[in-house]
Amino acid sequence: MELKEKAFKSVSRKNHPGDTAVDIGGGVKIGGGSFTVIAGPCSVESEEQIIGIAESVKKSGAHALRGGAFKPRSSPYAFQGLRALGMEYLLEAKRATGLPIVTEIMNIAHLGLFADVDVIQVGARNMQNFELLKELGRTDKPILLKRGLANTVQELLMSAEYIMSEGNSRVILCERGIRTFENVTRNTLDLSCIPIIKEASHLPVIVDPSHATGIARFVAPMSYASVAAGADGLIIEVHNDPENALCDGDQSILPSEFGVITDKIKKMTELFNKKYDAAE
Numbered sequence: 001m002e003l004k005e006k007a008f009k010s011v012s013r014k015n016h017p018g019d020t021a022v023d024i025g026g027g028v029k030i031g032g033g034s035f036t037v038i039a040g041p042c043s044v045e046s047e048e049q050i051i052g053i054a055e056s057v058k059k060s061g062a063h064a065l066r067g068g069a070f071k072p073r074s075s076p077y078a079f080q081g082l083r084a085l086g087m088e089y090l091l092e093a094k095r096a097t098g099l100p101i102v103t104e105i106m107n108i109a110h111l112g113l114f115a116d117v118d119v120i121q122v123g124a125r126n127m128q129n130f131e132l133l134k135e136l137g138r139t140d141k142p143i144l145l146k147r148g149l150a151n152t153v154q155e156l157l158m159s160a161e162y163i164m165s166e167g168n169s170r171v172i173l174c175e176r177g178i179r180t181f182e183n184v185t186r187n188t189l190d191l192s193c194i195p196i197i198k199e200a201s202h203l204p205v206i207v208d209p210s211h212a213t214g215i216a217r218f219v220a221p222m223s224y225a226s227v228a229a230g231a232d233g234l235i236i237e238v239h240n241d242p243e244n245a246l247c248d249g250d251q252s253i254l255p256s257e258f259g260v261i262t263d264k265i266k267k268m269t270e271l272f273n274k275k276y277d278a279a280e
Ligand code: PEP
Pocket: 042, 068, 072, 122, 123, 124, 125, 146, 176, 208, 211
């Protein structure tokens, strides 16, 4: 099966042979030869939690901080995120550490709250929310577009095209695992999509090994495999107390475990011709 490349205009490498680097602020770029690591908890739980984790992942070489304030949960009774208050805590963590912040938007009506956010994440469940994509295409914010749970590479690239067709070319793609018959892991990490996307598109692609596996001890091996597959970076869930995390504790690693991963990745990136310039 081939990609239908004629359907792509802006995302296509044919129209833009060089790799795109997306500047996310704080001296951090995603793509264009850099290797960029985004780390932080699944969700912002308190001011102390997000600032504490931000400080420790920064020490271990993270380039940006993640943390959800608006959470897409399967159950309406599960923790939905701290919402506007979570955004405030995230901004506090940005001020405290200087790390650019990445957080998910679920409703375009919330866009006003994202004014000082560095990267707006479109989660897997909204990858084909075309009206949301078009609105984000009218902003000048970097957009982290996650692959849908049951979406093809073609569909992921078409969703990126939606954003770019409205004028915003600052798109970062993210492979976060897809649903298959395999149920030993939360999802199945489709690493072969990395070289496929790199061939078809100039956009940067990062990997989320946390949602892909759903199991903390498999985050490290899949992170290393992502470097080898040619990814431009990683987004990893890190929590100071995974057992008591309000969301995704099973897949969250400790800051100390995160440090082991970044130490190895710094060495690997040399071999794979990427630059890991941590904001240390
Ligand atoms: C997340 O990043 O916490 C998240 C909900 O991811 P995804 O949309 O990939 O499931």
